[in-house]
Structure formats: structure tokens, C-alpha cells
Amino acid sequence: xxxxxPFKGILYNPNLLKSASDLICPPYDVISAAFQQQxxxxxxxxAIRLELPLEADPYSAAAERLGEWLQxxxxxxxxxxxxxxYFQTFEDTDGKSxxxxxFFAAMRxxxxxxxxxxxxxxxxxxxxxxxxxxxxxTKTNISGIFGLYADECKTADRVMKSFAEAxxxxxxxxxxxxxxxxxxxxxxxxxxxFQTTLQERAVYIADGHHRYDTGVNYRNERAAANPSxxxxxxxxxxxxxxxxxxxxxxxxxxxxxxxxxxxxxxxxLLQRKLEEFFTVTKLPDRAGLKAFLDGEPSNYAYGVxxxxxxxxxxxxxxxxxxxxxxxxxxxxxxxxxxxxxLVLARLLGISQEAMAKQSNLLYVHDDRxxxxxxxxxxxxxxxxxxxTTVAQVLAVSETGEVMPQKSTxxxxxxxxxxxxxxxx
Numbered sequence: 304x305x306x307x308x309p310f311k312g313i314l315y316n317p318n319l320l321k322s323a324s325d326l327i328c329p330p331y332d333v334i335s336a337a338f339q340q341q342x343x344x345x346x347x348x349x350a351i352r353l354e355l356p357l358e359a360d361p362y363s364a365a366a367e368r369l370g371e372w373l374q375x376x377x378x379x380x381x382x383x384x385x386x387x388x389y390f391q392t393f394e395d396t397d398g399k400s401x402x403x404x405x406f407f408a409a410m411r412x413x414x415x416x417x418x419x420x421x422x423x424x425x426x427x428x429x430x431x432x433x434x435x436x437x438x439x440x441t442k443t444n445i446s447g448i449f450g451l452y453a454d455e456c457k458t459a460d461r462v463m464k465s466f467a468e469a470x471x472x473x474x475x476x477x478x479x480x481x482x483x484x485x486x487x488x489x490x491x492x493x494x495x496x497f498q499t500t501l502q503e504r505a506v507y508i509a510d511g512h513h514r515y516d517t518g519v520n521y522r523n524e525r526a527a528a529n530p531s532x533x534x535x536x537x538x539x540x541x542x543x544x545x546x547x548x549x550x551x552x553x554x555x556x557x558x559x560x561x562x563x564x565x566x567x568x569x570x571x572l573l574q575r576k577l578e579e580f581f582t583v584t585k586l587p588d589r590a591g592l593k594a595f596l597d598g599e600p601s602n603y604a605y606g607v608x609x610x611x612x613x614x615x616x617x618x619x620x621x622x623x624x625x626x627x628x629x630x631x632x633x634x635x636x637x638x639x640x641x642x643x644x645l646v647l648a649r650l651l652g653i654s655q656e657a658m659a660k661q662s663n664l665l666y667v668h669d670d671r672x673x674x675x676x677x678x679x680x681x682x683x684x685x686x687x688x689x690x691t692t693v694a695q696v697l698a699v700s701e702t703g704e705v706m707p708q709k710s711t712x713x714x715x716x717x718x719x720x721x722x723x724x725x726x727x
Contacts, residue, residue, distance in 0.1 A: 304452060304504040305419045308540065309384035309494050310409040312487075312722040313443070314473065316379050319348060323476035327483065327720035330446045330511070331355045331433075348377055350720030353445045362440040369441050369723075380725070385487045386494050387722060388463035389544060392482040393715050395554065396669065403553055403715075405546035406463055406497065407447060407485075409724060410506065412515075412522050412541055420450070420506045420515065421700035423711070434517040444518075444542035444724035448511030449717055451693070453548045458500040460547055462493055474721055481715045485722070506545065507700045509713045515541065521726075542724035544717050548693045556712040557690040559673050560642070561665040561682040565651060568683040570609040576650045577607065580625070581616035588613065589674055596689055602638040605646075606670075606687030608677045633698035638689055639707050646686070659708070666709045 315326055325346040328334065331354050334342070342351035358364035372378040387407040394400050413419040437445065454460075463486070472484040488494060508515055518541040525538040546553055562568075577583055586592050592606040595615035603618035618641065625645050626635045634640055647653045653663050665682065667673060673685035691711050699706055 304501045304506055305413050306411040307408040307498055307501060307543070307545070308411075309386050309489070310537070310540070310542075310724055311381045311384050312387060312407070313373070313378050313380050313725060314722050315348065315720070316376055319377060320474055322346070323474050323483075324478055326350060327476050327478055327718040328354060329716045330719055332513075333716060348372065350445070353441070353723075354719045362436045365437060365445070366440040366442075369443060378723070381487070383489045384494075385489045386497055388467055388486045388488065389717075389721060390467065390484045391552075391715050392484075393480065396556075401552040401554060403546060404460060404464060404550055405544050406459070406488075407542060407544050407722060408497065409537070409540035410450065410543035410545070411539060412519050414519060418505065420508065421703075422508050422512050422515075423696050423700045423706055431513050431517050431520070434514055435520055438517060438521040438726070439524075442538075442726045444514075444726065446511075446514065446719040447542035447544050447717060447724070448515050448518075449509040449713060450506040450543050450545045451509050451548050451553075451696070452501055452504045452506055452545055453697070454500060454504065455549055456500075457547060457549060459497050460550060462496050463488070466493065476718070476721075478718060481718075483718050483721065501545070506543075507548075507697055509546075509696070509711070510717070525726075537724075538726045540724075542722075548697065553693060554714055555690045555693060555696070556668055556714045557670075557688045558666050558668060558709045558712050559670055559688055560647070560686040561667060561673065561676050562647070562651060562653070562663055562684045562686070563665065563682040564663055565653070565683055568651075570612060570684065573607075573609070573650065573684065574612070574614065577614070577616055577646070580618060580620055580645065582619045584615040584617075586613045586615050589670065591615075592687060593670070596687065602636055602689070603641050604689065605638070605642060606673075606685075608673050608685040608687065609683070610677060610680075631699075631702040631704055633695070633702050634704055634706070637691065637695060637699070637706065637710070639691070639710050642686060642688065643707050661708075668712050668714075 326349055328342050328351040342349050352368055353365045356364040390402055390404050392402040467486055473487050474485040476483045522538050526532045592613055599617050601617050605616050607614040657663050670687050673687055676682045677685050
């Protein structure tokens with residue numbers, strides 16, 4: 304695993320943290336313009352003003368504001384390096400409560416080719432340019448990346464859970480139904496247990512690929528400009544939340560596909576085409592579709608929702624001839640790969656370029672939105688999919704390949720504003 308170290312986090316002052324729920328926000332890439340305005344109204348110190356400012360020059364505005372808040376005492380730098388356990392308690396779509404347990408640390412940056420940090424999704428140039436400008440101006444990690452590691456012994460989990468039971472959190476914030484609690488561990492012996500437990504393990508990026516790539520680019524820039532570069536400077540590390548894949552609270556939610564704006568779309572024709580490859584079951588409603596997918600062991604099972612018709616489909620043929628043989632087996636076993644290659648591309652005629660540009664595709668996290676979009680006429684057909692598993696994420700990452708766009712949704716998102724990481 305890459306080296307992890309404690310760091311002197313920047314946190315809101317204790318008085319502001321009494322209203323911590325008004326200070327935090329999701330990461331930039333899930334914030335709409337309307338939500339951005341709403342977050343601005345929640346507090347003059349909400350982290351949105353650093354993560355995604357409204358000003359014409361957002362990067363300079365974020366840097367100036369960060370400096371003002373530090374000078375004015377709204378933000379305080381911890382005097383001692385720490386590891387920061389971060390627990391998120393939430394309910395799934397069935398109302399069952401879960402708590403995901405992980406911790407923030409500063410993690411050494413490595414190129415993906417070094418195989419110490421492994422991606423599972425493609426990155427795009429636009430978001431990386433945006434985040435690099437924010438890094439340059441603020442010299443701070445405003446939001447962290449989300450990494451996974453595998454430890455069946457759960458050593459770090461036991462350390463932080465025991466600490467959390469004996470100590471009050473320094474941050475306790477409720478946001479959109481998710482309780483976010485964070486603690487501060489400075490005891491060198493406890494910190495060493497985190498480091499020792501994780502030192503031989505690879506990290507798999509769950510969320511934040513663009514920010515990680517940006518961190519590597521920023522490190523390279525700073526190193527090239529620093530004749531005294533040693534490799535120990537803060538810019539060689541990135542703010543990272545790390546969770547054990549064996550944590551019971553680690554859930555991946557599915558991301559469903561909505562198809563729109565196809566010329567001459569014919570739902571009856573699509574059904575006939577599907578029947579060539581799939582066993583097709585007509586279903587009465589959303590509950591029937593959920594029961595179908597829950598009871599279907601195949602990776603290649605999906606729900607198809609068109610106006611007035613709900614289908615459960617399961618592949619009845621050998622998937623091998625339908626998939627690119629050059630792809631690693633880990634990718635071929637993904638249901639989303641077959642859905643994209645066979646159903647979206649071959650049966651519906653959506654090109655790979657159109658998929659990449661999302662010309663005919665929309666993505667939603669809640670299957671209820673699929674039914675609503677179809678019923679409203681906004682889309683022509685919706686595909687309800689099973690969630691990608693953590694084991695599948697790890698298997699694909701280890702091949703060096705990446706999954707189709709929007710393959711995973713690790714819920715809940717990490718909150719920005721719990722703490723910040725200075726890079727100077």
C-alpha cells in the first residue's frame with residue numbers, strides 16, 4: 304500500500320462546528336447550479352464557497368476566502384498531526400440502517416503504473432483541468448478521494464471503533480439524512496497501528512479518480528519547480544478517506560440507464576430483439592421487478608421499463624460470443640458490459656461515442672426515477688440494473704482495465720468540509 308501519514312488538518316472552529324450541518328457539502332461533481340445556490344444560502348462559511356465558488360474566477364475566490372477564514376479564525380489548523388476516523392450512518396432504500404467506517408489520512412501519491420493505487424473508471428480531461436486550477440490557487444485539498452483496501456482481520460476498524468466509543472466526535476453533522484461523525488486520533492501508538500496494518504496493501508480508488516489524477520499532476524508540477532524537492536513535502540500526499548472492503552457498512556448502489564432521443568424507437572421491436580438472447584418475463588410493477596432481480600443469480604439480468612410494459616430479462620445464451628474476447632474475464636463478467644455491448648450498442652444502435660458523450664443516455668441512482676421518467680415521456684426506455692459488487696471492482700482494477708462509465712455509486716458520498724488538507 305502507499306505510505307499513509309497523519310497530518311495537521313484544517314477544521315472549522317468549535318463554535319462554528321456547533322452548526323456543522325450548515326457547513327458541509329457534497330463533492331463538486333454532484334452539485335447542480337440550483338443546489339449550489341441553496342448551499343450558499345445555508346451559511347456564509349459553507350464549504351461550497353471553497354469547493355465550487357460562484358465567482359467568475361472560482362479558483363482565486365476560493366484561495367482568497369480560505370486565507371480570510373484562516374486569518375479570521377473561522378478555520379483552525381490542528382497543532383498535532385492526526386488520523387481522522389469518519390463514520391457515516393444512513394438508511395438504504397429499504398429503510399435498513401448502516402454505518403460505513405473509515406478514516407482520513409494523507410496518502411502518498413503514485414502513478415497508476417506503479418500498481419500501488421489502482422483505478423476502476425475512466426477520467427476526463429475537463430474535470431482534471433478544473434481541479435488542478437483549484438489545487439494551484441488554494442494549495443490545499445478541499446475534498447478528499449475515497450480509497451478501499453482489503454483487511455479481513457479488521458485491525459484498523461477495531462482501533463477506530465474502540466476510539467469512537469470512548470470519545471465524542473469533533474464533528475457531528477446531519478446532511479440529507481446521513482449522519483457524519485469525525486474524530487481525531489493523535490496518539491502515536493494508535494496511528495502506528497493504522498500504518499502497520501495497511502502498509503502491504505494496495506488501494507483501490509472507489510471515488511475521486513479525477514482528483515487523484517490531479518494530485519499526481521500537481522505533485523509533478525511542484526516537484527519540478529522545487530530544486531530542494533525531497534519527496535516528503537505535503538504536496539507528495541493527498542487527502543484520502545480509506546475504508547475496508549470487509550466493512551459491513553460499505554455498500555455500492557446501482558446506477559440505472561435511461562435511453563432517450565432515439566429515432567423511430569419501437570418498444571415492441573425491442574422486446575422481439577431481446578427475446579432472441581434473453582428469457583423475458585412480464586412483470587406487474589416495480590415491486591415485481593425488484594423481486595425478479597433479487598432472485599436472479601445471473602450477472603446478466605436486467606429490468607426493462609417502457610410505457611405500459613415492465614420486463615425482467617435474463618441472458619439465456621453463452622455470453623462469450625457476445626463480448627469482445629480481448630477484454631479481461633473480470634470485465635466480461637460485468638453485467639453492465641453486456642448491457643452496453645449487446646443491448647445499447649447492438650440492439651438499440653447507440654454508438655460508443657454517443658455513450659461516452661451521453662448523447663442518448665441519462666443515469667439515475669433510484670429505480671423509482673426510472674419509472675417516473677418513462678411514465679412522464681421524458682425517456683423511451685429505462686434499464687434497471689443490479690449493483691456492481693466490491694469484489695468486481697477489485698477484480699477489474701487488478702487487470703489494469705476500467706469499467707464502463709457510471710458503473711459504481713458508493714453511497715453515501717464523502718462530505719466536503721469535514722476537514723481540509725494543506726499542501727504547503
